[in-house]
Amino acid sequence: MTSGFKRRFKPFDVLTAGDIDAIEGGVLEILERVGLKFDVDQPEALNIFDDAGCTVDFEEKIVKFPPGLVQEGIRKCPSSFHVEARDPNNDLVVGGNTVYFQPGPGMWYLDTETMEPRFPTRQEFYDAVRIYDALPNLHHFHNNSPNTNIEGVHPLLSTIETYAARARYSTKVNYFSQSHESDRFNIEIAKVVGARGLFGIGSASPLCWSDDAISAEIRAVKSGMPLICCGGSVWGASAPATMAGELVTNIAESLGPLILAQLIDPGHPVVPGTFTFPTNMSTGAPFFCNITIALASAGFAQFWRRYRIPTQLIEAAIPNAKVWDFQSGYEKGMNALVQAQAGGSIVWIHGTVHGELTAHPLQAILDDDIAGMIGRFLEGIEVSDETLAIDLIEEVGPLPGFYLDRAHTRTWWRNEQYMPQSADTSTLAEWQMGGRKSALDLAKERMEDILKNHEVSVSLTSGQEEDIQKILEEAREFYGHRLDD
Amino acid sequence: MGDEKYEELRRAILEYNNELAVDTVKAVVEEGLDAHRALEVMTESIRDIGDRFGKGELYLPDLLGASGAMLSAMPIIDEELKKRGEQRAGLGTIVAGTVYGDIHTIGKTMVATLLMAAGFSVYDIGVNIMPKAFVDAVKNHGADILCMSALMTMTAPEQRKTIEVLKEKGMREKVKVMVGGSAITQEFADSIGADGYDPIAPGAVELARKLIAPQGAGE
Numbered sequence: 203m204t205s206g207f208k209r210r211f212k213p214f215d216v217l218t219a220g221d222i223d224a225i226e227g228g229v230l231e232i233l234e235r236v237g238l239k240f241d242v243d244q245p246e247a248l249n250i251f252d253d254a255g256c257t258v259d260f261e262e263k264i265v266k267f268p269p270g271l272v273q274e275g276i277r278k279c280p281s282s283f284h285v286e287a288r289d290p291n292n293d294l295v296v297g298g299n300t301v302y303f304q305p306g307p308g309m310w311y312l313d314t315e316t317m318e319p320r321f322p323t324r325q326e327f328y329d330a331v332r333i334y335d336a337l338p339n340l341h342h343f344h345n346n347s348p349n350t351n352i353e354g355v356h357p358l359l360s361t362i363e364t365y366a367a368r369a370r371y372s373t374k375v376n377y378f379s380q381s382h383e384s385d386r387f388n389i390e391i392a393k394v395v396g397a398r399g400l401f402g403i404g405s406a407s408p409l410c411w412s413d414d415a416i417s418a419e420i421r422a423v424k425s426g427m428p429l430i431c432c433g434g435s436v437w438g439a440s441a442p443a444t445m446a447g448e449l450v451t452n453i454a455e456s457l458g459p460l461i462l463a464q465l466i467d468p469g470h471p472v473v474p475g476t477f478t479f480p481t482n483m484s485t486g487a488p489f490f491c492n493i494t495i496a497l498a499s500a501g502f503a504q505f506w507r508r509y510r511i512p513t514q515l516i517e518a519a520i521p522n523a524k525v526w527d528f529q530s531g532y533e534k535g536m537n538a539l540v541q542a543q544a545g546g547s548i549v550w551i552h553g554t555v556h557g558e559l560t561a562h563p564l565q566a567i568l569d570d571d572i573a574g575m576i577g578r579f580l581e582g583i584e585v586s587d588e589t590l591a592i593d594l595i596e597e598v599g600p601l602p603g604f605y606l607d608r609a610h611t612r613t614w615w616r617n618e619q620y621m622p623q624s625a626d627t628s629t630l631a632e633w634q635m636g637g638r639k640s641a642l643d644l645a646k647e648r649m650e651d652i653l654k655n656h657e658v659s660v661s662l663t664s665g666q667e668e669d670i671q672k673i674l675e676e677a678r679e680f681y682g683h684r685l686d687d
Numbered sequence: 688m689g690d691e692k693y694e695e696l697r698r699a700i701l702e703y704n705n706e707l708a709v710d711t712v713k714a715v716v717e718e719g720l721d722a723h724r725a726l727e728v729m730t731e732s733i734r735d736i737g738d739r740f741g742k743g744e745l746y747l748p749d750l751l752g753a754s755g756a757m758l759s760a761m762p763i764i765d766e767e768l769k770k771r772g773e774q775r776a777g778l779g780t781i782v783a784g785t786v787y788g789d790i791h792t793i794g795k796t797m798v799a800t801l802l803m804a805a806g807f808s809v810y811d812i813g814v815n816i817m818p819k820a821f822v823d824a825v826k827n828h829g830a831d832i833l834c835m836s837a838l839m840t841m842t843a844p845e846q847r848k849t850i851e852v853l854k855e856k857g858m859r860e861k862v863k864v865m866v867g868g869s870a871i872t873q874e875f876a877d878s879i880g881a882d883g884y885d886p887i888a889p890g891a892v893e894l895a896r897k898l899i900a901p902q903g904a905g906e
Contacts, residue, residue: 486747
């Protein structure tokens with residue numbers, strides 16, 4: 203079973219207990235007085251809420267929640283749960299003090315010759331999946347990773363085709379999402395390969411969930427897939443410009459599908475998530491990787507820690523940088539470090555070059571070092587008789603005492619240090635004599651090495667391959683003439 | 688007397704005061720002052736805000752605040768012009784919206800406001816717009832340009848569908864089509880037969896000017 207990283211120390215707080223009480227009071231008030239819009243085509247979700255005692259306006263599709271029902275829904279959520287991967291060594295146990303890192307999505311691949319975005323070819327996509335499979339600090343996939351699209355594949359089929367590729371070229375857990383009913387087929391692929399996926403849905407802020415999301419949630423919950431529900435607001439545009447106000451709307455939004463899941467399947471695993479950004483008031487785009495995101499998402503994680511419910515914090519994987527440069531490193535590193543320390547259970551970081559628009563496996567290799575460094579930081583300082591080394595310190599004594607030749611050093615140094623895989627750690631002289639290679643040069647070498655040598659731990663059987671092809675064919679039939687657009 | 692009202696209207700736009708804008712335009716109409724001049728003053732004010740936005744002195748909340756004040760007063764102007772059997776004066780008429788299945792609003796609103804600031808008569812018909820609704824709006828407003836935004840690869844094909852409906856209705860030659868949004872590229876715009884694309888919102892203004900210019904103008 204994959205371990206992720208264990209946080210050895212208490213997560214830090216950015217809010218007081220009184221702040222949390224005030225936010226919770228605001229959330230309950232909004233859910234009771236304003237409610238959430240469920241813009242569904244079929245009344246199933248509205249009927250479920252109605253039966254549970256919510257006030258439902260079937261015309262406007264607005265559901266108002268009594269505070270007791272909200273609190274009951276929260277109480278029923280498990281504090282941790284197991285997700286089976288195709289290879290049990292890559293299983294996840296989400297919750298507690300474990301932190302997992304996952305990649306973000308990139309609509310396009312980045313052409314390394316021209317640095318222009320374009321769709322990846324099938325081979326480039328498959329290679330990228332194999333590279334992600336090889337990275338030790340990338341614990342599971344996103345449904346649109348490494349890229350959302352593949353050249354020549356219709357967008358309606360891309361979520362299904364890309365999952366089929368990830369199922370073939372990796373054994374790590376996958377993440378599904380709402381997308382034009384693609385979940386119908388991805389859930390079937392998961393069954394064929396003997397895995398479960400994390401199922402993510404996003405709100406249509408403010409205070410609204412689309413039919414696509416809620417229909418997919420109902421199917422996913424009934425299929426036993428753990429649910430991740432993310433508020434998707436942009437502060438100052440689809441949420442208040444203030445972080446406290448944004449926390450109220452984001453938490454209120456995530457509670458809608460959380461309660462629905464508990465009403466359908468009491469005890470169903472649910473992870474509230476953040477997908478929120480300030481508005482860049484010059485461009486109108488989200489202000490990716492603004493440090494206030496780290497602050498707000500730390501507050502979000504702290505809120506849910508009160509109820510021991512795991513959280514997903516994604517924004518470190520959505521940088522403003524356009525290339526793998528200094529800005530990219532500090533944007534991703536600072537945000538992910540804060541989110542992991544603040545108690546986030548799933549932190550996104552790998553692969554994305556800019557926003558959700560471009561992604562490349564070279565970036566994922568660079569990011570894997572950031573994830574590894576943060577993971578080592580989380581694992582903290584082990585204090586025991588062995589690590590205190592009092593006897594050894596006495597034995598070595600003052601100068602000319604020396605530790606490098608000691609068995610204790612040989613035993614412990616690897617546990618204590620983090621060894622980057624692609625960062626340049628040479629001395630200045632070595633660097634000058636060794637071709638003056640940058641971290642990017644070293645990442646390219648690592649990428650070539652992975653492509654040459656990495657084998658997926660468990661291959662699909664021919665029967666599984668055939669079944670996946672049948673599912674892809676069914677998907678083509680399902681979408682029919684819509685694939686002509 | 689009239690000048691005072693126009694200056695009050697200018698202040699209403701520059702201070703993002705919807706109520707004052709509505710009251711002032713009502714007074715302009717009731718006092719028999721020039722509705723065209725009122726529209727001109729509002730457009731000048733929006734242009735001022737737009738210029739300062741372009742220089743980085745003001746930000747989107749300012750741009751939207753000013754356009755909100757102008758839009759709140761526009762129905763009164765339109766009603767008055769309709770009574771007189773007149774039309775808005777301007778560089779041309781534009782219908783703008785975000786395509787069906789897509790509820791992203793910011794980019795579309797930025798483009799609509801900047802076009803308004805540049806002197807175009809803009810009808811922003813919102814988000815999640817079906818192809819037929821776009822085409823109906825083009826017809827109803829006699830639009831010279833249709834602007835469509837799409838932020839997702841899933842929703843980008845709606846732009847193609849709308850162009851197809853324009854063709855079916857025999858209206859394609861009467862209106863220029865501009866497309867934009869994160870999911871759109873020049874290549875995609877060309878493939879669906881759009882007349883223009885620009886990757887950034889301010890680029891829409893120059894593009895619209897070019898599209899609407901008489902053929903051969905400036906050559």
